[in-house]
Amino acid sequence: MSGPKSGLRVRGLTIGDGSRWLVKDLELEVKPGRLHMILGERDTGKTALLESLAGRRREERGQVSIGDSSEAAPRDRRRAASFIAQWWQPTQLTVLERLLLAKPPRRFRIAIHRAAAEERARALAKRVGVETLVHVPVEALRPLERRLLELAAAVDESPALLLLDEPTSELGPHEARHFLGILRAVAREDGIPTLFTTTWARDGYPDADGATILWRGREPATVSTEDVTESALFERWTGGTMRRSPTGPHTAGDALLRVEDLVLEGRGRETSLAGLGFDVRAGEVLAIVGAPADGLHLLHDTLLGNRAPQRGSIQFLGKEMLGTNRRQRVESGMSFVNPPHARDQSLVDFTVEENLILGQTHRGPFARRGWLKFDSIRGNAVRSLTDFELPDAKPRERFGRLSLGARQRIVIAREVLRDPKLLVARSPAQGLSLESQEYVRKALVLQCERGSGLLWLSEDPEEALRVADRLAVLAAGKLVWLPVTETLTRQAIIDEMSGRAA
Amino acid sequence: MIPGRCRGGWWALGANAASFLLLAVGTQAIARGASAPWNPAAWAAPWSGDVLLVLVGLLFLGLGFLMPLHAGVLNLGIHAQFLAGFSVAAAIARVPTIGPAARAGLALLAGGAAGALVGAVMIGLRRRFAVHEVLSGLLLGGAMVPVARTLSVAPAPLPALTFELSNLPPALRWAPGLGLGHPFVLTWGILLLSLGLLLAFLFAHVLRASAPGFDLRIVGSNPLAAVAAGVEVDRVQLSMLAAGGACAGLTGALQLWGQPAVALERWPLPLAFAGLTIALYGGGTVRGVIVAAALFAGWINAPGTLVSLGSPVWGPAVALLLVLPALWNLPRLLPDQGAPRALWRTRHREPY
Numbered sequence: 001m002s003g004p005k006s007g008l009r010v011r012g013l014t015i016g017d018g019s020r021w022l023v024k025d026l027e028l029e030v031k032p033g034r035l036h037m038i039l040g041e042r043d044t045g046k047t048a049l050l051e052s053l054a055g056r057r058r059e060e061r062g063q064v065s066i067g068d069s070s071e072a073a074p075r076d077r078r079r080a081a082s083f084i085a086q087w088w089q090p091t092q093l094t095v096l097e098r099l100l101l102a103k104p105p106r107r108f109r110i111a112i113h114r115a116a117a118e119e120r121a122r123a124l125a126k127r128v129g130v131e132t133l134v135h136v137p138v139e140a141l142r143p144l145e146r147r148l149l150e151l152a153a154a155v156d157e158s159p160a161l162l163l164l165d166e167p168t169s170e171l172g173p174h175e176a177r178h179f180l181g182i183l184r185a186v187a188r189e190d191g192i193p194t195l196f197t198t199t200w201a202r203d204g205y206p207d208a209d210g211a212t213i214l215w216r217g218r219e220p221a222t223v224s225t226e227d228v229t230e231s232a233l234f235e236r237w238t239g240g241t242m243r244r245s246p247t248g249p250h251t252a253g254d255a256l257l258r259v260e261d262l263v264l265e266g267r268g269r270e271t272s273l274a275g276l277g278f279d280v281r282a283g284e285v286l287a288i289v290g291a292p293a294d295g296l297h298l299l300h301d302t303l304l305g306n307r308a309p310q311r312g313s314i315q316f317l318g319k320e321m322l323g324t325n326r327r328q329r330v331e332s333g334m335s336f337v338n339p340p341h342a343r344d345q346s347l348v349d350f351t352v353e354e355n356l357i358l359g360q361t362h363r364g365p366f367a368r369r370g371w372l373k374f375d376s377i378r379g380n381a382v383r384s385l386t387d388f389e390l391p392d393a394k395p396r397e398r399f400g401r402l403s404l405g406a407r408q409r410i411v412i413a414r415e416v417l418r419d420p421k422l423l424v425a426r427s428p429a430q431g432l433s434l435e436s437q438e439y440v441r442k443a444l445v446l447q448c449e450r451g452s453g454l455l456w457l458s459e460d461p462e463e464a465l466r467v468a469d470r471l472a473v474l475a476a477g478k479l480v481w482l483p484v485t486e487t488l489t490r491q492a493i494i495d496e497m498s499g500r501a502a
Numbered sequence: 503m504i505p506g507r508c509r510g511g512w513w514a515l516g517a518n519a520a521s522f523l524l525l526a527v528g529t530q531a532i533a534r535g536a537s538a539p540w541n542p543a544a545w546a547a548p549w550s551g552d553v554l555l556v557l558v559g560l561l562f563l564g565l566g567f568l569m570p571l572h573a574g575v576l577n578l579g580i581h582a583q584f585l586a587g588f589s590v591a592a593a594i595a596r597v598p599t600i601g602p603a604a605r606a607g608l609a610l611l612a613g614g615a616a617g618a619l620v621g622a623v624m625i626g627l628r629r630r631f632a633v634h635e636v637l638s639g640l641l642l643g644g645a646m647v648p649v650a651r652t653l654s655v656a657p658a659p660l661p662a663l664t665f666e667l668s669n670l671p672p673a674l675r676w677a678p679g680l681g682l683g684h685p686f687v688l689t690w691g692i693l694l695l696s697l698g699l700l701l702a703f704l705f706a707h708v709l710r711a712s713a714p715g716f717d718l719r720i721v722g723s724n725p726l727a728a729v730a731a732g733v734e735v736d737r738v739q740l741s742m743l744a745a746g747g748a749c750a751g752l753t754g755a756l757q758l759w760g761q762p763a764v765a766l767e768r769w770p771l772p773l774a775f776a777g778l779t780i781a782l783y784g785g786g787t788v789r790g791v792i793v794a795a796a797l798f799a800g801w802i803n804a805p806g807t808l809v810s811l812g813s814p815v816w817g818p819a820v821a822l823l824l825v826l827p828a829l830w831n832l833p834r835l836l837p838d839q840g841a842p843r844a845l846w847r848t849r850h851r852e853p854y
Contacts, residue, residue, distance in 0.1 A: 179596060261698055302691060304730075308516035325732065326729075326732060327731070327732025328732075330732070336730075339765070343724065343727065344724075344726040344727050344729070344730040345725050345727065345730060346727065347720060347723050347724050347727050348724075349718075349723050349724075350720075350723065354716070358720070358727065358731050359732055361713040361716050361717070362713060363733075366714040370713050370714050371711055371713070372711055372712060372716060373715060374711075
């Protein structure tokens, strides 16, 4: 072990944002080589905590020490810690070039020593298992491989503290487990205290040594994963409010959407769709679970009309949809709900009432002869906010001021009030507060009970289990159907996703 | 304030007002400090007649930048559109067979059309060859300079438009207090200002109350959401860039006539870029552009402005003040993916 001897110690750390506390009086100790999980919903201060520990954000009070220093100032923390952000723009550099960005081996301190550089990059890549990809551009990598690459690059800087912001947010559960296993091994080997944030309690097991739960408006709590089981941790986090299934099972009607023999080549190292076929019937929830890079993202893009498949057909109400754009699909009776953080389904600078008519101004009831009907728009907003239990939101309020959960409710209100024949929901509750997650699921499933079909695309097996009448796993570009029974477990789905099922 | 563009509105408005106050007071102070001998060329305030045409020029340039800005496009090709309008109008002015008044009207129309065409070319270059509109706009501006120089003609006074009042209804002719004589002279300044104000108010109304205006605001705020809502982003941006180009081209054509040309020559930067100053000082709103155009028309005609702009020490500082509001206004006005992304974007769709 070459890392710091004393690890990370945090005493009474308090971080504010405007007039509210994000993190209050946090006490934490992470020993060298240990992996610690920060668990919390969105907007509970997870990223702010990491930024503060990395010296990128000023705390209100508290003491942070890294290694042998008694108290590390923000400037010292910036030098000592390595911070891997949640989002970044993938580059056109190859894996080799990315790994050599920080410290390329030089010949006579001028030219890059190519042989030594490649050898060093290969050694680094081997540590995280991407040594076969050294000449592949970063933008062509799968999300898991990009995460592993960033980990390798961060470790190369020999940090005294490693911080990762939601590294598993765009990974399937099996990929998350693979990544966290490697992260733990690297942290152990180099003796680096490591913290990562997540919105999934499952990420703590089996690799994290401890977990700190952040709640909105409550003091954080730290537990050891050796002492607390995953279900107990989940229970403590949620307060036992989560239920298995809001409604159902449902009686299926006629087929609304029929997808046949869909073939589409993935970008870069993304898995291609290899002859996908399924149908969605009226009044049922079909859940398709898979990692985004295993074809889920491609399937969603194809259903949205953003990408045209090489082969196959998508029939909706007996009519071929290939060659139509998203607007034509919506006008024919389909509706789409994307993840809450998706930027293409709402306008943060616009008002709530304007967001409620997005994409509906080219025909009644909100416009007539090209002019907006303000009375109808206001009436629709008042009705939607009442029906979807948002009494605090005002029709003229700026959309961006609302919480993420409230925003997603408004998006769902807009899509549901169109009374669509088919709803396509892509991880619609991802990262929301637990209460909002429950509400989103209920609202969408209720629409299904009114006779619409619901296609639920998700990377989260638990979420799919809560809503599905039928369930398929998308693995290696193909669907594997699993019967939805009392005995179907999350682990069985994860095994299918990772190809480990017998 | 236009809905959807209201972030930090009051702070920006205050900062704009403070900048203009500094500009107005500063230039007068500099002129007094210079204690230059009385120079009629510098101090004369040609308020009679031409201030209207100066106001018209600034108003149209402001709209020329503002309209594409609402579609999320920075119209840095405004100089190219301005010069295209000037060149085409100059070519028409050389034709002696057309009557002077008809020639003036035709030149203004053709100037507007030429500016619109340049705007359309910019979007065409982006669609066909992926050349960013900022780059193509600046390059076209450079390319238009020799063309404009070649076709340039000496500025001439605008012909007056005279109407016989006997053609008007008797009630108006005999209305007490109007004080109109039998031959009623409608100046080009009044005509064009009315057109500019009508265009501005129409644009603001369409933007606020119509479905195409709503689409335009979506495109300006979030192109990803616009694509998802079924709005044709390229078509909207093309129409706005053409409309903005028409405004700039019309101002270019207006420079053929002596009065506005003399006054606007005082502008310390390439004149077409006055559109940026007007739009930014106006806070990116139509009402703001009208007010800013009026204030700057007054400022440029004010005694002392030319003296302070001619000062080797203070001249650049005054010129800097004209573009300073870009610092706090542009980030607020560009699409919500932020300035760098809006400036250098290459596609409307990106992964989540």
